[in-house]
Amino acid sequence: MRDGSKTKELIARTALQLFVDKGVTATTIRDIAGVAGIAEGTLYRHYESKDQLAWELFSTNYLAFAEELDCLQEGYDNLKDKLTAMIRQFCTFxxxxxxxxxxxxxxxxxxxxxxxxxxxxxxxxxxxxIAQGMARGEVPEMEVELAAAMVLGVVLEVAVFKAYSRITQDLAPLSEKLAAACWCVLAGNGTH
Amino acid sequence: MRDGSKTKELIARTALQLFVDKGVTATTIRDIAGVAGIAEGTLYRHYESKDQLAWELFSTNYLAFAEELDCLQEGYDNLKDKLTAMIRQFCTFxxxxxxxxxxxxxxxxxxxxxxxxxxxxxxxxxxxxIAQGMARGEVPEMEVELAAAMVLGVVLEVAVFKAYSRITQDLAPLSEKLAAACWCVLAGNGTH
DNA sequence: TTAATAAATGAGTGAACACTCACATTAGGA
DNA sequence: TCCTAATGTGAGTGTTCACTCATTTATTAA
Structure with missing residues (x-):
């Protein structure tokens, strides 16, 4: 019984890189196999199809990260601290x-x-x-979806800039600034 | 001499919708022709290739919008007004x-x-x-790229939420709130 | 009405694709 | 050492793709 788990991991990392570079649809099985240095058939020992590979890479990590954020958030008792911790976690990851x-x-x-x-x-x-924080009066009431979108935007767009190398420094040292900006967005013009 | 400009416009609008729904690579010429109700060959009378179509749709509108923003911005003499006007323009468009x-x-x-x-x-x-505003002391100095990323994030992520129907209302009525949030991000914790 | 010209057509073409499968290779327990 | 079962292989397969082109259709200027 041979161990193929190393190969599966190699496929995952190679595919991830190519998916980011070229997009999922434009990345071919040939591309992945070529870069990973394996045969095309080998990929199908570990993943049902290209779509399933793309979905597994996405869903596993997307949901796992949400889970980690949720656990982390529970360790704090107010919105400001929860937010700061979540942003720091995102930057670190x-x-x-x-x-x-x-x-x-x-x-x-x-x-x-x-x-x-x-x-x-x-x-x-x-x-x-955010909804909890509003209910507790920690920040003024407003549409939760809008508030979430703005906060998410501050953090994600900075990450996008980093992904495009428009920002070159690491994100973690920026996390305090980002948290401050997000807090400002939620708390309104200078109150709190 | 027949006039094909209507057909070109029909192709553009159809392709735009399909590109948004399925992505550029996953959208086929057959898809576009089928939905538009034209023959596949007709598309090539108006566009060199699928890539050229995608690029023309992107670059024309992307650069035209930047041009409009720049003209608009020149009509104001301080960062806060420039920013507010640009955001209002984006929302309206x-x-x-x-x-x-x-x-x-x-x-x-x-x-x-x-x-x-x-x-x-x-x-x-x-x-x-933003760089101008900092130079004039209208907002505290910080990395311009970071500031731009955060401001852009606030606006674009709200638009993304709207595109995904996570937000259902129109953006224009939100533009004052967005501008206030962006200003807050730039001006810092409640100063100004 | 007609001639001239551009627009529209859709079957056809070669290339590239995702995926398969019969076979070769390897590792580890007996 | 040898057997077994899982892993790895890559040429092969059917399909779908972007794109072409000989032909037809529609428009308009004369």
């Missing part, structure tokens, strides 16, 4: 694996239709946390 | 043609590599305006 997080950011459009509403994602966690 | 702006938002990743550095885009205009 992005720096640790930029290719993976670039994939999650950029492949979203193609894969997001397959995400069913009952799945807990980073977006739903963020909305929940 | 998005509401007027959501499919086009969704394409610009979501197709970015594929087309952005073809955008050469000397082209003036919405991002460069925004960076220029």
């Amino acid at each position: 992005f720096d640790r694996d930029p290719v993976l997080f670039s994939y999650l950011l950029l492949a979203q459009h193609g894969q997001l239709k397959k995400v069913t509403p009952e799945m807990e994602t980073a977006v739903t966690v963020l909305q929940k946390v | 998005f509401d007027r043609d959501p499919v086009l702006f969704s394409y610009l938002l979501l197709a970015q990743h594929g087309q952005l590599k073809k955008v050469t550095p000397e082209m003036e885009t919405a991002v460069t205009v925004l960076q220029k305006v």
Whole structure:
């Protein structure tokens, strides 16, 4: 009984890189096999199809990250601390694996239709946390979706800039600034 | 001499919608021709190739919008007003043609590599305006790229939420709130 | 009405694609 | 050492793709 788990991991990392570079549809099985240095048939020992590979890479990591954010968030008792911790976590993870997080950011459009509403994602966690904070009067009431979109935008667009090398420094050192900006967006013009 | 400009416009609108729905690579010439109710060959009377079609739709509108933003911006003499006007413009245009702006938002990743550095885009205009504002002391100094990313994020992510129907209302009525949030991000914790 | 010209057509073409399968190779337990 | 079962292989297969071109259709200027 041979161990193919190393090969599966190699395929995953190679595909991730190519998916980010060229997009999922434009990446061929030949591309992946060629770069990974394996035969085309080998890929099918580990993944049913290209779509299934793209979906597994997306869903596994997308949902796992949401889960981690949710656990982390529970360790704090107010919106400001929850938000700061979540942003720090995102930045740290992005720096640790930029290719993976670039994939999650950029492949979203193609894969997001397959995400069913009952799945807990980073977006739903963020909305929940913001809604709690509003209910507790920590920040002024406003449309939760709008608030979540603005906060998410501050963090994600900076990550997108980093993915495009428009920003060159690591994200983690920026996390305090990002958290401050997000807090400002939620708290309004200078109150709090 | 027949007039094919109507057909070209029909192809453009049909392709735009399909590109947003399925992505450029996953959209076939058959798809476009089928939905538009024309023959496959007809498309090639108006566009060299699928890539050229995708690029023309992207670059024309992407650069035209940047140009409009830049003209608009010149009509104001301080960062806050410039920013507010630009955001109002974006929201108005998005509401007027959501499919086009969704394409610009979501197709970015594929087309952005073809955008050469000397082209003036919405991002460069925004960076220029923010840099001016900092130089004039209207907002505290910080990394221009970071500031631009955060401001852009607030606006674009709200548009993305709208494109995904996570937000259902029009963007234009939100433009004052967005401008306030962006100003807050730039001006810092409650100062100004 | 007609001639001239551009637009529109859709079957056809070669290339590239995702995926298969009969076979070769390897690792590890007996 | 040898057997076994999983892993790895790559030429082969049917399909789908972007794109072409000889032909037809529609428009307009004369």
